[in-house]
Amino acid sequence: MSSLFHSATEVPVIETERLTLHGHRLDDFVDCAAMWADPAVTRHIGGKPFSEEEVWTRLLRYVGHWSLMGFGYWVIRQRGAGDFVGELGFADYKRDIVPSIKGVPELGWALVSRAHGKGYGTEAVRAAVAWGEAHFGPARTVCIIHPENLASIRVAQKCGYQEYQRTIYKGHPTIIFDR
Numbered sequence: 001m002s003s004l005f006h007s008a009t010e011v012p013v014i015e016t017e018r019l020t021l022h023g024h025r026l027d028d029f030v031d032c033a034a035m036w037a038d039p040a041v042t043r044h045i046g047g048k049p050f051s052e053e054e055v056w057t058r059l060l061r062y063v064g065h066w067s068l069m070g071f072g073y074w075v076i077r078q079r080g081a082g083d084f085v086g087e088l089g090f091a092d093y094k095r096d097i098v099p100s101i102k103g104v105p106e107l108g109w110a111l112v113s114r115a116h117g118k119g120y121g122t123e124a125v126r127a128a129v130a131w132g133e134a135h136f137g138p139a140r141t142v143c144i145i146h147p148e149n150l151a152s153i154r155v156a157q158k159c160g161y162q163e164y165q166r167t168i169y170k171g172h173p174t175i176i177f178d179r
Helices: 025-036 051-069 120-136 149-157
Strands: 017-024 073-080 084-091 106-111 144-145 160-167 172-179
Touching: 025 051, 025 073, 025 084, 025 106, 025 120, 051 084, 051 160, 073 120, 106 120, 106 160, 144 149, 149 172
Parallel strands: 106 144
Antiparallel strands: 017 073, 073 084, 084 106, 144 172, 160 172
């Protein structure tokens, strides 16, 4: 196993100017399920809303990443008000994609519709990237984005990701970005 991966259970809390990132808790499930049920959120991520069962599996996968890999996903909330904004983090999903990104930390993010266009994505991704640089060192990280998801492409580029390769994932066009 690569030296990038360390077993850990303590999820770090990260604060930015407007946001707090923390590990998933059971009481986050309702907010997560509502976000993933929104067609505007899933339009470029799987193409259809997720069921509660699928969201529950995601949540368990996020927690499992922290436990087994020493990295994972955070819940994003507004500082002060505590309003749910979305989720982001690093994962190794062992995706069946060419070229392979197995073993490379993959950054992903999703925001609730009402948070789109307010700079929260860029703010949260910058915080995650900074955490990743401290945690992974100079290692490569990637993200995959549907070519029509222009907002996420802009966020990735603002945060130092560059287009690496265009490919197909689960029958859909996908761009792999790396940093």
